[in-house]
Amino acid sequence: xxxxxxxxxxxxxxxxxxxxxxxxxxxxxxxxxxxxxxxxxxxxxxxxxxxxxxxxxxxxxxxxxxxxxxxxxxxxxxxxxxxxxxxxxxxxxxxxxxxxxxxxxxxxxxxxxxxxxxxxxxxxxxxxxxxxxxxxxxxxxxxxxxxxxxxxxxxxxxxxxxxxxxxxxxxxxxxxxxxxxxxxxxxxxxxxxxxxxxxxxxxxxxxxxxxxxxxxxxxxxxxxxxxxxxxxxxxxxxxxxxxxxxxxxxxxxxxxxxxxxx
Numbered sequence: 001x002x003x004x005x006x007x008x009x010x011x012x013x014x015x016x017x018x019x020x021x022x023x024x025x026x027x028x029x030x031x032x033x034x035x036x037x038x039x040x041x042x043x044x045x046x047x048x049x050x051x052x053x054x055x056x057x058x059x060x061x062x063x064x065x066x067x068x069x070x071x072x073x074x075x076x077x078x079x080x081x082x083x084x085x086x087x088x089x090x091x092x093x094x095x096x097x098x099x100x101x102x103x104x105x106x107x108x109x110x111x112x113x114x115x116x117x118x119x120x121x122x123x124x125x126x127x128x129x130x131x132x133x134x135x136x137x138x139x140x141x142x143x144x145x146x147x148x149x150x151x152x153x154x155x156x157x158x159x160x161x162x163x164x165x166x167x168x169x170x171x172x173x174x175x176x177x178x179x180x181x182x183x184x185x186x187x188x189x190x191x192x193x194x195x196x197x198x199x200x201x202x203x204x205x206x207x208x209x210x211x212x213x214x215x216x217x218x219x220x221x222x223x224x225x226x227x228x229x230x231x232x233x234x235x236x237x238x239x240x241x242x243x244x245x246x247x248x249x250x251x252x253x254x255x256x257x258x259x260x261x262x
Contacts, residue, residue, distance in 0.1 A: 016059075021060055048062075062225075140184075145186060145192075145201070150207040150208070156208050167248050178214065213230065215243065234262040245258055
């Protein structure tokens with residue numbers, strides 16, 4: 001089945017055929033053919049870009065285009081034929097689509113921890129609350145994007161902080177520099193359903209007059225697609241909000257800050 005999703009693309013002018021990318025692709029989607037890296041089959045590539053960091057010339061990139069769906073069972077057969085280990089976890093085809101059947105947006109099992117909560121009375125009036133030095137600046141609950149309803153009162157008029165969920169682990173100043181005065185939503189664009197994220201963010205944009213959006217992504221490819229998901233959500237909602245994207249290094253430093261134009 002064809003769908004719009006992320007795929008690896010190879011610039012043959014830049015590729016020197018070193019082969020560093022081949023073992024870094026756990027799905028076996030890459031091979032050296034006639035001295036250049038090639039994509040073996042679209043169905044073997046999950047498009048998450050784990051191979052990018054091992055290319056010394058920058059010949060590999062991730063692009064969004066129409067391609068055959070990722071096929072985990074075909075990958076297992078392919079790796080078995082090669083005598084390679086099968087990854088312990090592979091994403092589902094549905095989770096990788098940017099235009100396919102929507103994932104379920106129902107609340108997760110009635111968990112008591114998903115109940116809406118604002119931490120202070122000031123939150124009702126959208127008054128930012130400063131965090132004490134070294135303390136938490138969190139002003140609401142829940143924070144997982146999958147659990148936050150678009151009609152949550154803390155979203156109205158908010159400065160939204162859309163965060164890939166590895167960022168807080170890497171960044172020691174996450175609370176003091178970014179959480180205070182913002183409404184946080186977290187998610188993992190690699191293992192969660194990307195279509196579900198698109199629909200949830202589109203609904204949040206539609207239901208609320210957001211003041212701004214700050215996107216925090218990690219430098220690693222598997223965490224770097226939050227802005228792509230947001231771009232599709234903005235397109236669906238037809239509602240633009242001033243947005244800035246920050247790329248965070250694995251050592252917690254801010255590597256890049258760029259405004260996003262939708």
